[in-house]
Amino acid sequence: MEAGGRRSARPPRRTRDAAMTCTRISPRTCTRISRRRFLTSTMAAASAAIASPAVHAQPAGPRVVVIGGGFGGASCARALREADARLRVTLVEQSRTYTASPMSNAVIAGLRELAQQQFTYDRLARDGVTLALAAATKIDPPARAVTLADGTSLAYERLVLSPGIDFRWNAIAGYDEAAAALVPHAYRGAEQIALLRRQLESMEDGGTVVVAAPVNPARCPPAPYERACLIAHYLKTRKPRAKVIVLDAKDSFTMQKLFENAWKELYPGMVEWVSVSAGGALASVDAKTRTLSTDFDKYEAAVANVIPPQKAGRVAELAGVADRTGWCPVDPMTFESKLQPNVHVIGDAAIAGAMPRSASAANSQAKICAAAIVALLAGRTAQAPTLTSSCFSLLAPDYAISQRGTYRPVDGQYTESDPGIVVSPLAAARDVRIAEAREAAAWFADITAGVFG
Numbered sequence: 001m002e003a004g005g006r007r008s009a010r011p012p013r014r015t016r017d018a019a020m021t022c023t024r025i026s027p028r029t030c031t032r033i034s035r036r037r038f039l040t041s042t043m044a045a046a047s048a049a050i051a052s053p054a055v056h057a058q059p060a061g062p063r064v065v066v067i068g069g070g071f072g073g074a075s076c077a078r079a080l081r082e083a084d085a086r087l088r089v090t091l092v093e094q095s096r097t098y099t100a101s102p103m104s105n106a107v108i109a110g111l112r113e114l115a116q117q118q119f120t121y122d123r124l125a126r127d128g129v130t131l132a133l134a135a136a137t138k139i140d141p142p143a144r145a146v147t148l149a150d151g152t153s154l155a156y157e158r159l160v161l162s163p164g165i166d167f168r169w170n171a172i173a174g175y176d177e178a179a180a181a182l183v184p185h186a187y188r189g190a191e192q193i194a195l196l197r198r199q200l201e202s203m204e205d206g207g208t209v210v211v212a213a214p215v216n217p218a219r220c221p222p223a224p225y226e227r228a229c230l231i232a233h234y235l236k237t238r239k240p241r242a243k244v245i246v247l248d249a250k251d252s253f254t255m256q257k258l259f260e261n262a263w264k265e266l267y268p269g270m271v272e273w274v275s276v277s278a279g280g281a282l283a284s285v286d287a288k289t290r291t292l293s294t295d296f297d298k299y300e301a302a303v304a305n306v307i308p309p310q311k312a313g314r315v316a317e318l319a320g321v322a323d324r325t326g327w328c329p330v331d332p333m334t335f336e337s338k339l340q341p342n343v344h345v346i347g348d349a350a351i352a353g354a355m356p357r358s359a360s361a362a363n364s365q366a367k368i369c370a371a372a373i374v375a376l377l378a379g380r381t382a383q384a385p386t387l388t389s390s391c392f393s394l395l396a397p398d399y400a401i402s403q404r405g406t407y408r409p410v411d412g413q414y415t416e417s418d419p420g421i422v423v424s425p426l427a428a429a430r431d432v433r434i435a436e437a438r439e440a441a442a443w444f445a446d447i448t449a450g451v452f453g
Protein backbone atom coordinates (compact mmCIF):
# COMPACT_ATOMS: atom_id res chain seq x y z
CA MET A 1 0.00 0.00 0.00
CA GLU A 2 1.11 3.54 -0.65
CA ALA A 3 1.19 6.35 1.87
CA GLY A 4 -2.36 7.37 2.63
CA GLY A 5 -3.58 3.80 2.30
CA ARG A 6 -4.17 3.99 -1.43
CA ARG A 7 -3.67 1.10 -3.79
CA SER A 8 -0.11 0.83 -5.13
CA ALA A 9 0.56 1.84 -8.70
CA ARG A 10 0.34 -1.04 -11.11
CA PRO A 11 3.68 -2.74 -11.66
CA PRO A 12 5.54 -1.54 -14.71
CA ARG A 13 4.32 -3.32 -17.82
CA ARG A 14 6.88 -5.05 -19.98
CA THR A 15 6.67 -3.15 -23.20
CA ARG A 16 9.14 -1.56 -25.51
CA ASP A 17 11.69 1.12 -24.76
CA ALA A 18 10.43 4.61 -23.94
CA ALA A 19 11.59 5.72 -27.35
CA MET A 20 8.90 3.60 -28.95
CA THR A 21 5.95 4.91 -26.95
CA CYS A 22 5.33 7.28 -29.84
CA THR A 23 3.70 4.48 -31.78
CA ARG A 24 0.72 5.01 -29.49
CA ILE A 25 0.43 8.65 -30.43
CA SER A 26 -0.67 9.96 -33.78
CA PRO A 27 2.27 11.21 -35.88
CA ARG A 28 0.73 14.70 -36.02
CA THR A 29 0.91 15.21 -32.28
CA CYS A 30 4.00 13.33 -31.29
CA THR A 31 7.68 14.23 -31.39
CA ARG A 32 9.76 11.10 -31.47
CA ILE A 33 13.10 11.08 -29.80
CA SER A 34 15.75 10.80 -32.47
CA ARG A 35 16.57 7.47 -34.02
CA ARG A 36 20.20 7.99 -33.04
CA ARG A 37 19.21 8.49 -29.41
CA PHE A 38 17.00 5.41 -29.53
CA LEU A 39 19.81 3.33 -31.03
CA THR A 40 22.24 4.67 -28.44
CA SER A 41 19.99 3.74 -25.55
CA THR A 42 19.18 0.36 -27.08
CA MET A 43 22.88 -0.31 -27.58
CA ALA A 44 23.61 0.76 -24.02
CA ALA A 45 20.95 -1.63 -22.73
CA ALA A 46 22.31 -4.41 -24.94
CA SER A 47 25.89 -3.94 -23.78
CA ALA A 48 24.75 -3.92 -20.15
CA ALA A 49 23.05 -7.23 -20.78
CA ILE A 50 26.21 -8.64 -22.34
CA ALA A 51 28.41 -7.38 -19.49
CA SER A 52 26.32 -9.18 -16.90
CA PRO A 53 24.30 -12.22 -17.92
CA ALA A 54 22.06 -11.65 -14.89
CA VAL A 55 21.01 -8.21 -16.17
CA HIS A 56 18.40 -8.13 -18.92
CA ALA A 57 17.48 -5.19 -21.09
CA GLN A 58 15.62 -2.69 -18.90
CA PRO A 59 11.89 -3.22 -19.02
CA ALA A 60 9.96 -0.12 -19.97
CA GLY A 61 9.18 1.90 -16.88
CA PRO A 62 5.84 3.15 -15.64
CA ARG A 63 3.96 5.65 -17.76
CA VAL A 64 3.47 9.17 -16.44
CA VAL A 65 1.36 11.60 -18.44
CA VAL A 66 1.73 15.30 -17.64
CA ILE A 67 -0.96 17.68 -18.93
CA GLY A 68 0.10 21.32 -19.32
CA GLY A 69 3.54 22.46 -20.44
CA GLY A 70 3.89 25.61 -18.34
CA PHE A 71 6.10 26.33 -15.35
CA GLY A 72 4.56 23.44 -13.42
CA GLY A 73 4.04 20.75 -16.07
CA ALA A 74 7.17 21.21 -18.19
CA SER A 75 9.29 21.34 -15.08
CA CYS A 76 7.66 18.21 -13.65
CA ALA A 77 8.08 16.25 -16.91
CA ARG A 78 11.74 17.12 -16.96
CA ALA A 79 12.28 16.36 -13.26
CA LEU A 80 10.61 12.97 -13.66
CA ARG A 81 12.97 11.95 -16.47
CA GLU A 82 15.96 13.26 -14.53
CA ALA A 83 14.93 11.35 -11.41
CA ASP A 84 14.32 8.05 -13.20
CA ALA A 85 15.25 7.60 -16.84
CA ARG A 86 13.14 4.44 -17.05
CA LEU A 87 9.95 6.43 -16.70
CA ARG A 88 7.97 6.91 -19.89
CA VAL A 89 6.96 10.53 -19.58
CA THR A 90 4.54 12.14 -22.05
CA LEU A 91 3.88 15.87 -21.93
CA VAL A 92 0.48 16.87 -23.32
CA GLU A 93 0.37 20.54 -24.31
CA GLN A 94 -2.12 22.30 -26.55
CA SER A 95 0.30 24.97 -27.89
CA ARG A 96 3.57 24.51 -29.73
CA THR A 97 4.97 27.62 -28.09
CA TYR A 98 4.66 28.54 -24.43
CA THR A 99 4.20 32.23 -23.60
CA ALA A 100 5.38 32.99 -20.07
CA SER A 101 3.38 35.47 -17.99
CA PRO A 102 6.13 36.69 -15.61
CA MET A 103 7.62 39.87 -17.15
CA SER A 104 4.67 40.05 -19.59
CA ASN A 105 3.57 43.33 -18.00
CA ALA A 106 6.85 44.77 -19.30
CA VAL A 107 5.86 43.59 -22.80
CA ILE A 108 2.49 45.35 -22.45
CA ALA A 109 4.34 48.53 -21.49
CA GLY A 110 6.69 48.27 -24.47
CA LEU A 111 9.79 47.50 -22.37
CA ARG A 112 10.27 43.95 -23.74
CA GLU A 113 9.28 42.01 -26.83
CA LEU A 114 6.80 39.15 -26.81
CA ALA A 115 9.41 36.84 -28.33
CA GLN A 116 11.43 37.13 -25.10
CA GLN A 117 8.52 35.46 -23.31
CA GLN A 118 8.23 32.52 -25.69
CA PHE A 119 9.69 29.04 -25.38
CA THR A 120 9.43 25.73 -27.23
CA TYR A 121 9.57 22.16 -25.99
CA ASP A 122 12.53 21.03 -28.13
CA ARG A 123 14.82 20.65 -25.15
CA LEU A 124 12.32 18.49 -23.27
CA ALA A 125 12.03 16.23 -26.32
CA ARG A 126 15.82 15.95 -26.43
CA ASP A 127 15.76 14.96 -22.76
CA GLY A 128 13.52 12.01 -23.56
CA VAL A 129 10.11 13.49 -22.79
CA THR A 130 7.58 12.41 -25.42
CA LEU A 131 5.60 15.40 -26.65
CA ALA A 132 1.91 15.16 -27.48
CA LEU A 133 1.07 18.61 -28.82
CA ALA A 134 -2.71 18.57 -28.60
CA ALA A 135 -5.38 19.46 -26.07
CA ALA A 136 -6.46 16.83 -23.56
CA THR A 137 -10.23 16.59 -23.96
CA LYS A 138 -11.21 13.68 -21.76
CA ILE A 139 -9.79 12.02 -18.67
CA ASP A 140 -11.00 8.72 -17.31
CA PRO A 141 -9.35 8.23 -13.87
CA PRO A 142 -10.76 4.72 -13.21
CA ALA A 143 -9.42 3.54 -16.59
CA ARG A 144 -6.26 5.67 -16.16
CA ALA A 145 -6.60 7.07 -19.67
CA VAL A 146 -6.37 10.51 -21.27
CA THR A 147 -7.97 11.30 -24.63
CA LEU A 148 -6.55 14.03 -26.84
CA ALA A 149 -8.39 16.31 -29.28
CA ASP A 150 -7.28 14.16 -32.22
CA GLY A 151 -8.74 11.01 -30.64
CA THR A 152 -5.42 9.58 -29.44
CA SER A 153 -5.67 7.75 -26.12
CA LEU A 154 -2.81 7.70 -23.61
CA ALA A 155 -2.69 5.26 -20.69
CA TYR A 156 -0.89 6.13 -17.48
CA GLU A 157 0.13 4.77 -14.12
CA ARG A 158 0.34 8.34 -12.77
CA LEU A 159 -1.16 11.52 -14.21
CA VAL A 160 0.04 15.05 -13.40
CA LEU A 161 -2.18 18.05 -14.17
CA SER A 162 -0.71 21.53 -14.39
CA PRO A 163 -3.29 23.31 -16.56
CA GLY A 164 -2.97 26.75 -14.97
CA ILE A 165 -6.09 28.88 -14.66
CA ASP A 166 -9.40 29.30 -16.40
CA PHE A 167 -11.72 32.28 -16.12
CA ARG A 168 -15.17 32.46 -14.60
CA TRP A 169 -16.71 33.94 -17.72
CA ASN A 170 -19.85 36.02 -17.09
CA ALA A 171 -19.15 36.31 -13.35
CA ILE A 172 -18.92 39.99 -14.40
CA ALA A 173 -22.00 40.66 -16.56
CA GLY A 174 -21.03 41.04 -20.21
CA TYR A 175 -17.49 39.73 -19.78
CA ASP A 176 -17.15 36.49 -21.70
CA GLU A 177 -14.64 35.07 -24.18
CA ALA A 178 -15.99 37.22 -27.02
CA ALA A 179 -15.72 40.35 -24.86
CA ALA A 180 -12.09 39.47 -24.05
CA ALA A 181 -11.28 39.88 -27.75
CA LEU A 182 -12.18 43.58 -27.37
CA VAL A 183 -11.32 44.19 -23.71
CA PRO A 184 -8.31 41.97 -22.98
CA HIS A 185 -7.56 40.25 -19.71
CA ALA A 186 -3.93 39.73 -20.80
CA TYR A 187 -3.58 37.14 -18.08
CA ARG A 188 -2.94 34.13 -20.31
CA GLY A 189 -1.76 33.65 -23.89
CA ALA A 190 0.30 35.66 -26.38
CA GLU A 191 -2.56 37.26 -28.34
CA GLN A 192 -4.02 38.83 -25.22
CA ILE A 193 -0.70 40.40 -24.19
CA ALA A 194 -0.15 41.72 -27.72
CA LEU A 195 -3.72 43.09 -27.89
CA LEU A 196 -3.41 45.11 -24.69
CA ARG A 197 -0.08 46.53 -25.86
CA ARG A 198 -1.54 47.55 -29.25
CA GLN A 199 -4.49 49.23 -27.56
CA LEU A 200 -2.19 51.26 -25.30
CA GLU A 201 -0.07 52.25 -28.29
CA SER A 202 -3.06 53.45 -30.28
CA MET A 203 -4.90 55.31 -27.49
CA GLU A 204 -4.93 59.11 -27.50
CA ASP A 205 -3.08 61.09 -24.86
CA GLY A 206 -5.40 62.23 -22.07
CA GLY A 207 -7.50 59.06 -21.93
CA THR A 208 -8.02 56.77 -18.94
CA VAL A 209 -6.77 53.20 -18.72
CA VAL A 210 -8.91 51.12 -16.37
CA VAL A 211 -7.47 47.93 -14.88
CA ALA A 212 -9.98 45.73 -13.03
CA ALA A 213 -8.28 43.50 -10.43
CA PRO A 214 -9.95 40.23 -9.39
CA VAL A 215 -10.89 38.66 -6.06
CA ASN A 216 -8.51 36.15 -4.54
CA PRO A 217 -7.62 33.38 -5.02
CA ALA A 218 -6.09 34.33 -8.33
CA ARG A 219 -2.92 33.86 -10.35
CA CYS A 220 -0.01 36.05 -9.19
CA PRO A 221 -1.72 38.41 -6.72
CA PRO A 222 0.71 41.36 -7.23
CA ALA A 223 0.48 41.23 -11.06
CA PRO A 224 -2.47 43.66 -11.53
CA TYR A 225 -0.67 46.33 -9.48
CA GLU A 226 2.65 45.71 -11.25
CA ARG A 227 0.68 46.17 -14.47
CA ALA A 228 -0.81 49.46 -13.26
CA CYS A 229 2.74 50.68 -12.52
CA LEU A 230 4.21 49.69 -15.86
CA ILE A 231 1.24 51.09 -17.78
CA ALA A 232 1.75 54.33 -15.81
CA HIS A 233 5.40 54.23 -16.85
CA TYR A 234 4.37 53.88 -20.49
CA LEU A 235 1.88 56.74 -20.20
CA LYS A 236 4.34 58.97 -18.34
CA THR A 237 6.89 58.58 -21.11
CA ARG A 238 4.51 58.63 -24.13
CA LYS A 239 1.09 60.01 -23.14
CA PRO A 240 1.67 62.12 -20.03
CA ARG A 241 -1.88 63.52 -19.78
CA ALA A 242 -3.37 60.02 -19.46
CA LYS A 243 -4.00 58.18 -16.18
CA VAL A 244 -4.66 54.72 -14.73
CA ILE A 245 -7.57 53.71 -12.51
CA VAL A 246 -7.45 50.35 -10.72
CA LEU A 247 -10.92 49.05 -9.86
CA ASP A 248 -10.44 46.42 -7.20
CA ALA A 249 -12.66 43.58 -5.99
CA LYS A 250 -10.63 43.66 -2.73
CA ASP A 251 -9.97 46.03 0.14
CA SER A 252 -6.28 45.28 0.39
CA PHE A 253 -3.63 43.58 -1.65
CA THR A 254 -0.17 42.09 -1.31
CA MET A 255 2.75 44.50 -0.78
CA GLN A 256 0.17 47.30 -0.82
CA LYS A 257 2.24 49.90 1.03
CA LEU A 258 5.22 49.30 -1.28
CA PHE A 259 3.01 49.75 -4.36
CA GLU A 260 1.32 52.86 -2.99
CA ASN A 261 4.69 54.40 -2.17
CA ALA A 262 5.89 53.69 -5.69
CA TRP A 263 2.76 55.25 -7.20
CA LYS A 264 3.49 58.44 -5.25
CA GLU A 265 7.22 58.41 -5.92
CA LEU A 266 7.27 57.34 -9.55
CA TYR A 267 3.87 58.30 -10.96
CA PRO A 268 2.45 61.13 -8.84
CA GLY A 269 -1.22 61.81 -9.62
CA MET A 270 -1.32 59.18 -12.35
CA VAL A 271 -2.58 56.04 -10.55
CA GLU A 272 -5.87 55.90 -8.64
CA TRP A 273 -6.86 52.78 -6.70
CA VAL A 274 -10.54 52.18 -5.91
CA SER A 275 -11.03 49.51 -3.25
CA VAL A 276 -14.13 47.34 -3.08
CA SER A 277 -15.42 49.38 -0.11
CA ALA A 278 -15.00 52.55 -2.14
CA GLY A 279 -17.07 51.02 -4.95
CA GLY A 280 -14.33 49.26 -6.93
CA ALA A 281 -16.18 46.00 -7.62
CA LEU A 282 -16.81 45.68 -11.34
CA ALA A 283 -20.44 44.75 -11.99
CA SER A 284 -20.66 44.81 -15.80
CA VAL A 285 -18.70 45.43 -18.95
CA ASP A 286 -19.89 46.80 -22.27
CA ALA A 287 -16.98 45.62 -24.37
CA LYS A 288 -17.99 47.51 -27.55
CA THR A 289 -17.96 50.92 -25.85
CA ARG A 290 -15.32 49.98 -23.23
CA THR A 291 -17.69 51.08 -20.49
CA LEU A 292 -17.03 49.50 -17.10
CA SER A 293 -19.81 49.82 -14.52
CA THR A 294 -19.62 49.37 -10.77
CA ASP A 295 -22.61 49.70 -8.45
CA PHE A 296 -21.81 53.40 -8.10
CA ASP A 297 -20.08 54.65 -11.24
CA LYS A 298 -19.53 54.20 -14.94
CA TYR A 299 -15.99 54.40 -16.35
CA GLU A 300 -15.55 55.12 -20.05
CA ALA A 301 -12.09 53.76 -20.64
CA ALA A 302 -9.79 54.58 -23.52
CA VAL A 303 -8.26 51.19 -22.77
CA ALA A 304 -9.86 48.65 -20.45
CA ASN A 305 -8.14 45.63 -18.94
CA VAL A 306 -10.49 43.29 -17.10
CA ILE A 307 -8.86 40.48 -15.11
CA PRO A 308 -11.82 38.26 -14.26
CA PRO A 309 -12.26 35.89 -11.32
CA GLN A 310 -10.51 32.58 -11.80
CA LYS A 311 -10.57 28.84 -11.19
CA ALA A 312 -8.39 25.85 -12.07
CA GLY A 313 -7.86 25.10 -15.77
CA ARG A 314 -10.83 23.27 -17.28
CA VAL A 315 -9.06 19.95 -17.56
CA ALA A 316 -9.21 19.75 -13.74
CA GLU A 317 -13.00 19.62 -13.97
CA LEU A 318 -12.76 16.96 -16.69
CA ALA A 319 -10.61 14.85 -14.39
CA GLY A 320 -12.93 15.34 -11.42
CA VAL A 321 -10.16 16.84 -9.28
CA ALA A 322 -11.65 20.33 -8.76
CA ASP A 323 -13.92 20.80 -5.75
CA ARG A 324 -16.77 23.28 -5.30
CA THR A 325 -14.30 26.16 -4.98
CA GLY A 326 -13.18 25.48 -8.56
CA TRP A 327 -9.64 24.66 -7.35
CA CYS A 328 -8.01 21.28 -6.62
CA PRO A 329 -7.40 19.95 -3.11
CA VAL A 330 -4.18 17.93 -2.89
CA ASP A 331 -2.10 16.01 -0.39
CA PRO A 332 0.75 18.47 0.30
CA MET A 333 3.32 15.67 0.62
CA THR A 334 2.75 14.31 -2.90
CA PHE A 335 0.40 16.73 -4.66
CA GLU A 336 -1.85 13.74 -5.26
CA SER A 337 -5.48 14.78 -5.64
CA LYS A 338 -7.69 14.30 -2.60
CA LEU A 339 -10.52 13.47 -5.01
CA GLN A 340 -8.95 11.06 -7.53
CA PRO A 341 -6.16 8.55 -6.79
CA ASN A 342 -3.11 8.47 -9.09
CA VAL A 343 -3.81 12.00 -10.33
CA HIS A 344 -1.52 14.78 -9.10
CA VAL A 345 -2.25 18.50 -9.45
CA ILE A 346 0.42 21.22 -9.27
CA GLY A 347 0.79 24.89 -10.08
CA ASP A 348 -1.99 27.47 -10.12
CA ALA A 349 -4.72 24.81 -10.27
CA ALA A 350 -3.78 23.26 -6.90
CA ILE A 351 -4.90 24.41 -3.47
CA ALA A 352 -1.50 24.81 -1.82
CA GLY A 353 -2.41 26.63 1.38
CA ALA A 354 -0.38 29.77 1.97
CA MET A 355 1.67 29.38 -1.22
CA PRO A 356 0.88 32.04 -3.82
CA ARG A 357 -0.09 31.05 -7.35
CA SER A 358 3.24 31.84 -8.99
CA ALA A 359 5.64 30.41 -11.55
CA SER A 360 8.16 30.06 -8.79
CA ALA A 361 5.72 28.05 -6.62
CA ALA A 362 4.63 25.91 -9.60
CA ASN A 363 8.27 25.13 -10.35
CA SER A 364 9.06 24.05 -6.77
CA GLN A 365 5.85 22.02 -6.55
CA ALA A 366 6.76 20.29 -9.83
CA LYS A 367 10.04 19.03 -8.39
CA ILE A 368 8.45 17.82 -5.15
CA CYS A 369 5.67 16.13 -7.09
CA ALA A 370 8.16 14.40 -9.42
CA ALA A 371 10.18 13.10 -6.47
CA ALA A 372 6.98 11.91 -4.77
CA ILE A 373 5.83 10.06 -7.91
CA VAL A 374 9.17 8.31 -8.22
CA ALA A 375 8.96 7.31 -4.55
CA LEU A 376 5.34 6.13 -4.81
CA LEU A 377 6.03 4.08 -7.93
CA ALA A 378 8.89 2.41 -6.07
CA GLY A 379 6.61 1.71 -3.08
CA ARG A 380 8.39 4.26 -0.88
CA THR A 381 6.91 7.11 1.15
CA ALA A 382 7.48 10.66 -0.08
CA GLN A 383 9.77 12.84 2.05
CA ALA A 384 8.36 15.89 3.87
CA PRO A 385 9.00 18.81 1.51
CA THR A 386 10.04 22.40 2.03
CA LEU A 387 8.95 24.69 -0.78
CA THR A 388 9.91 28.21 -1.72
CA SER A 389 8.39 30.92 -3.85
CA SER A 390 9.86 34.24 -4.91
CA CYS A 391 7.82 36.84 -6.70
CA PHE A 392 9.30 40.01 -8.16
CA SER A 393 7.22 42.97 -9.27
CA LEU A 394 8.76 45.46 -11.67
CA LEU A 395 7.38 48.92 -10.99
CA ALA A 396 9.63 50.78 -13.44
CA PRO A 397 12.47 49.54 -15.69
CA ASP A 398 14.98 50.00 -12.86
CA TYR A 399 12.74 49.58 -9.82
CA ALA A 400 11.50 46.25 -8.43
CA ILE A 401 10.13 44.86 -5.18
CA SER A 402 9.75 41.27 -4.12
CA GLN A 403 8.13 38.81 -1.77
CA ARG A 404 9.80 35.52 -0.94
CA GLY A 405 8.33 32.72 1.13
CA THR A 406 9.21 29.32 2.55
CA TYR A 407 6.45 26.78 3.18
CA ARG A 408 6.06 23.37 4.81
CA PRO A 409 3.04 21.13 5.25
CA VAL A 410 1.38 21.49 8.65
CA ASP A 411 -1.91 19.70 9.35
CA GLY A 412 -2.33 18.82 5.69
CA GLN A 413 -1.80 22.32 4.31
CA TYR A 414 1.18 24.41 3.21
CA THR A 415 1.98 26.94 5.93
CA GLU A 416 4.57 29.68 6.12
CA SER A 417 7.74 28.34 7.66
CA ASP A 418 11.08 29.74 8.81
CA PRO A 419 12.30 32.30 7.74
CA GLY A 420 8.69 33.19 6.87
CA ILE A 421 7.64 35.73 4.27
CA VAL A 422 10.37 38.19 3.39
CA VAL A 423 9.21 41.35 1.65
CA SER A 424 11.34 44.22 0.29
CA PRO A 425 11.91 46.93 2.89
CA LEU A 426 9.45 49.82 2.85
CA ALA A 427 12.14 52.45 3.17
CA ALA A 428 15.01 51.62 0.87
CA ALA A 429 17.58 53.52 -1.12
CA ARG A 430 17.02 53.55 -4.87
CA ASP A 431 20.03 51.22 -5.25
CA VAL A 432 18.07 48.48 -3.48
CA ARG A 433 15.18 48.77 -5.98
CA ILE A 434 17.67 48.83 -8.87
CA ALA A 435 19.36 45.69 -7.53
CA GLU A 436 15.96 43.96 -7.23
CA ALA A 437 15.14 44.86 -10.84
CA ARG A 438 18.38 43.14 -11.89
CA GLU A 439 17.52 40.16 -9.69
CA ALA A 440 14.07 39.95 -11.28
CA ALA A 441 15.62 39.69 -14.75
CA ALA A 442 18.13 37.10 -13.53
CA TRP A 443 15.35 35.10 -11.85
CA PHE A 444 13.35 34.99 -15.10
CA ALA A 445 16.39 33.94 -17.15
CA ASP A 446 17.22 31.26 -14.61
CA ILE A 447 13.76 29.74 -14.18
CA THR A 448 13.00 29.65 -17.91
CA ALA A 449 16.41 28.08 -18.63
CA GLY A 450 15.71 25.47 -15.95
CA VAL A 451 12.28 24.63 -17.36
CA PHE A 452 12.69 25.01 -21.13
CA GLY A 453 16.37 25.60 -21.91
Ligand SMILES: Cc1cc2nc3c(=O)[nH]c(=O)nc-3n(C[C@H](O)[C@H](O)[C@H](O)COP(=O)(O)OP(=O)(O)OC[C@H]3O[C@@H](n4cnc5c(N)ncnc54)[C@H](O)[C@@H]3O)c2cc1C
Nearest residue numbers: 068070071072094101102135136164220347348358359360
Ligand atom coordinates in the same frame (compact mmCIF):
# COMPACT_ATOMS: atom_id res chain seq x y z
C1 LIG B 1 0.86 39.29 -15.60
C2 LIG B 1 1.44 38.14 -14.82
C3 LIG B 1 2.66 38.29 -14.20
C4 LIG B 1 3.20 37.24 -13.46
N1 LIG B 1 4.41 37.42 -12.85
C5 LIG B 1 4.94 36.41 -12.13
C6 LIG B 1 6.19 36.58 -11.49
O1 LIG B 1 6.83 37.65 -11.54
N2 LIG B 1 6.70 35.54 -10.78
C7 LIG B 1 6.05 34.37 -10.68
O2 LIG B 1 6.58 33.45 -10.03
N3 LIG B 1 4.85 34.18 -11.27
C8 LIG B 1 4.27 35.17 -12.00
N4 LIG B 1 3.06 34.98 -12.61
C9 LIG B 1 2.29 33.73 -12.35
C10 LIG B 1 2.71 32.57 -13.26
O3 LIG B 1 2.64 32.92 -14.61
C11 LIG B 1 1.81 31.37 -13.00
O4 LIG B 1 1.66 31.18 -11.62
C12 LIG B 1 2.42 30.11 -13.61
O5 LIG B 1 2.46 30.27 -15.01
C13 LIG B 1 1.63 28.88 -13.22
O6 LIG B 1 2.16 27.75 -13.84
P1 LIG B 1 1.19 26.53 -14.25
O7 LIG B 1 2.06 25.45 -14.76
O8 LIG B 1 0.26 26.24 -13.14
O9 LIG B 1 0.28 27.12 -15.41
P2 LIG B 1 0.69 27.73 -16.83
O10 LIG B 1 2.05 28.28 -16.80
O11 LIG B 1 -0.43 28.62 -17.24
O12 LIG B 1 0.71 26.47 -17.79
C14 LIG B 1 -0.47 25.79 -18.11
C15 LIG B 1 -0.27 25.10 -19.45
O13 LIG B 1 -1.29 24.10 -19.60
C16 LIG B 1 -1.72 24.08 -20.94
N5 LIG B 1 -3.05 23.47 -20.95
C17 LIG B 1 -4.14 23.86 -20.24
N6 LIG B 1 -5.16 23.01 -20.49
C18 LIG B 1 -4.71 22.07 -21.35
C19 LIG B 1 -5.30 20.94 -21.98
N7 LIG B 1 -6.58 20.61 -21.78
N8 LIG B 1 -4.54 20.18 -22.81
C20 LIG B 1 -3.24 20.52 -23.04
N9 LIG B 1 -2.63 21.59 -22.48
C21 LIG B 1 -3.36 22.35 -21.64
C22 LIG B 1 -1.70 25.57 -21.34
O14 LIG B 1 -1.64 25.71 -22.74
C23 LIG B 1 -0.42 26.05 -20.64
O15 LIG B 1 0.71 25.94 -21.47
C24 LIG B 1 2.49 36.02 -13.36
C25 LIG B 1 1.27 35.86 -14.00
C26 LIG B 1 0.74 36.92 -14.72
C27 LIG B 1 -0.59 36.75 -15.41
